[in-house]
Amino acid sequence: MTAFHKHLKSNAKGELEFEGIAVTDLAMQYGSPLFVLSENTIRENYRRIHRAFADVYPAEVIVCAGMKGNWGLAARRVIVDEGGGGDAFGLGELTVAMLAGSDPRKIVMNGANKSRETIEAAIDMGVLNQVDNADELALVGEVAAAMGKTARISLRIRLPLKSLAEVNYVDARYPEGISPSYWERTFKFGLAPDAYLAAVRIAQGMAGVSLEGCHYHGGIPRRAGFYREETEELVEILGEVKAATGWSPEYLNIGGGFVSERYGAEAPPPVEEYGRVIGRAIVDTCAKHGMKVPALMLEPGRYCWESAGIWVAQVNAKKADPTLANKTWVYVDGNTNEMRDPFDPRCSVHHVVIANDVDREGSEVVDVCGGTCNAGDILAKARELPPMQIGDTLAFLDMGAYNESFACQSNVIPRSATVMVSNGRSTVVRRRETVADVLSREAVPTWLMAR
C-alpha cells in the first residue's frame, strides 16, 4: 500500500482511494476533470492548527480559515461545523461565510478597498471590519452613523521589520532574493506604525465605532521563518500604542502564511512550532508592556485546504517525437485554466499519481499537457513518471488551495465539477460548468443582428 496521507492511499487493487472511495469510481460517476475535496482532511488540518496554538496560548484562539484559498460553500460548512471562523474579502466571500452559518464574531472582513456596500454588510452582520487606512476609517464611521449602528473594527498595521532589514530572502518565487523588511513595509495593505497610532486615536473618539482589534498579515517573513521577530515587533508597537492611548486590542489577528511542506524548496517548521514561538512571543511581550493577552486570530488558508483537495483528469492521448523534439507528451482532459495558484512558486509541480495503478513500475520523462491554446498549458513539465496510457486516470495532489478560486475559462472551456468525499460517501458540491454557463452573459447589439 502507498499512503500519501491518512485519507489518501492505495487499496488492495492498487487504486488510489480518497476517504475510502476509489478515485476511478469518482471519475466514472461524476466525469472528469474533477476536483475532489476530503471533508475529514479539512477537519484534521483545521484541528491541528487550532490545537497548535490553543494548546499553548492562554486566551481564546480563533482560526479564520482563509476564504481566498477555497471559497466553496461545502468546504466552509465543514469549518463552521468545527467551530472555526473565516476571513472574507468583499461581499462575495462574506456571503459564502454567512450562508454557511458562520458565527459573525469569528468572521473578519478584509480589504484595502472596500465599497460602501461591503462596509454596510459587515455592519449589518456584526463581523469585525479590518480597516485598512484613515480614509476607510472615516468612511466606516460615516456609514455606521448613517445606519444608526455600531461598526466593530480592527485596524491593519504594516511593520518596519527593522531587525530583518539586512536579510535577503530567496525562494522559487523570488529567485533573485527580496528583503522581507522592504516587502512588508511597502506593500499595499495597512497602516505604518505612526499612521496606526493616529488612527487608533481617531477611532477612540468616534461614535458608532467599536475599536476591538489589531490585524497584521505577514507574507514573506513568516514563510521564511521570521515569525518570532515579527511577532515581537508587532506587540512592541502595540505596547507603545497602549502607553500613548491606553488602548490595547481584544483581538490580535496575525494573518496566515503557515505554509505546507510542498510550497517551497525548504521544509517549513511544523505548525506546532509556529504556535509555540508565536504564542510565547505574544505572551511575553504583552507582559512586558502590562497588556492583557488578547484573543488570537489566525488566517491560515493553504494550510487548511491544500492537502484536502486533489484534481482528477483522464489521459486522452499521447504523442512521442523521437526525431525533432525528443519528447513525449501526455494529453489529459483538464488544463491549466484550473492550475493557476498565483502564490505558489511551484504551481505546476504537483505530485501526479496514476489513480488506477498507483504503484505502476517503470518511468519515462513526459510533459503532461492540457487542451487549451496556450503553449504553456503544461500540468507537469519534463517530469519522470510511470509510463502512462490512454484511459489512465491521473490524480494531481495538493490541489485544494487557490486552484479553484483562481480558475478561469480561457478558450470557453467549462470548469470542473467538485465532489466532496467523507467516510465512503461522495456528493457534488460544485456542479460541472457548461458552455451555456460560460456564455450566459453574452449579447449582440441589435444593430448587428440583422446584417
Next chain:
Amino acid sequence: MTAFHKHLKSNAKGELEFEGIAVTDLAMQYGSPLFVLSENTIRENYRRIHRAFADVYPAEVIVCAGMKGNWGLAARRVIVDEGGGGDAFGLGELTVAMLAGSDPRKIVMNGANKSRETIEAAIDMGVLNQVDNADELALVGEVAAAMGKTARISLRIRLPLKSLAEVNYVDARYPEGISPSYWERTFKFGLAPDAYLAAVRIAQGMAGVSLEGCHYHGGIPRRAGFYREETEELVEILGEVKAATGWSPEYLNIGGGFVSERYGAEAPPPVEEYGRVIGRAIVDTCAKHGMKVPALMLEPGRYCWESAGIWVAQVNAKKADPTLANKTWVYVDGNTNEMRDPFDPRCSVHHVVIANDVDREGSEVVDVCGGTCNAGDILAKARELPPMQIGDTLAFLDMGAYNESFACQSNVIPRSATVMVSNGRSTVVRRRETVADVLSREAVPTWLMAR
C-alpha cells in the same frame, strides 16, 4: 485634443471619448469596472491586416480572427460581418463562432487534445479540423466513419527552424533569452516534418477524410522577426511532401503572432511588412516546387482585439505613506482578476488615462491597486501619472485581448460588464456578473446541512 487612436480621443471638455461617447458617461450609465469595445476599431484592425496580405497575395486570404484573444459573441459578430473567419479551440469557441453566423469554410478547429464530441461537432459543421497528431488523425477517421460523413482536415506541423538554431531571442517574457528553434521544435503542438509526411500519406488513404490544409503557428520567431525564414522553411518542407506524395495544400494556415506595438520593448514591423515578406516567401517557394499557391489563412488575435478594448475603473481611495513605505497607493474598483493576459510580458503596463480629465497636469508616482487579497493585485506599479483624486474615472488602454478571456473570480468578485460602442451608440454585450452568478454552482452535502 489628445488622440490615442482614430476612435479614442479627448473632447473639448478634456474627457476621453470612445467612438464619440464620453467614457465617464459610459461608467455612469453602465457602472464600473467596465470593458468597452469599439466596433469600428475591430473593423479597422481586421481590414488592415486582411488588406496587408490580400493586396500582395495572388490567392484568397482568410483572416481567422483568434477567438482565444476575445471570445465575445458581439466581437465575433463584427468579424463575421466583415467576412472574416475564426480559429476555435474546443466546443465552446466553436459554439460562439457558429452562433455568430460564421461561414464554416472560414472556421478552423484547433487543439492538440480534442474530445470525440468536439471532433463530431467540427464534422457536423463542416469546419476545417486542424489535426495535431497521428492518434487524432485516426480518431477523426473513426468518428467520420461512424457518422457516415466526411471530415475536412488540415495537419499541424512543427518546424525545426534550422536557420535560427544559433539565435538567442530576448524579450520581457524571456529575459534570459530563448532559442526560437528550440522553442518551436519542442512545444506541444503539431507534427515534426517526418511525422507530418507520414500523416499525409495516411490521410491520403483514409476514406471519410478530406485532406485540405497545412497548419503552422509560430510563436516566438514571428514576434522576433523571423517570419521570412520560417515561411520559407515551411513551404520548402511542403515542397518535399509534394514530391513524395503528390499532395499539396489548398489552405495554408500560418497562424498568428502579428503583435501590436505595445507588446514588447521593440516595435514590431508594420503588418504590411509581414504581408509583403510572407506573401513573397510563399509565392516564390511554391514556384520553386511547382506548387499551386494555396489560399492563405491567418490567425491574428491580439492584432484584431487589443487596441479595440479599454477597461474603465473608478478611483475609490488613495493612501499615502511618507514615513515607512514612502509610497502612494491609488485604489480602484477593478482588480487584476481581469488583467491576467498570460502572453503579454508587460501585462500590467497598460497606458492609464484619467478619462474625466485627459490632460491633467502634474505627476506623482503611484501604485494603482485593485481590491483583492493579493499583494500583487497592482494594475499599474510605480507609475508616474497625473495626481489622481477619489472619483476619477481611469481608462486602461489596449485591454481588448486576453484580459477578458483569462479573467477569474478570485475572492468571489464578480467580473465586469462589457459595452460595445459604435458611432455614438452603446449597448451591453456582456452583462455584469453578480455574486449569485459566481456562486451558482455551489451545493452542500446533505449530511452537513443539519449539523
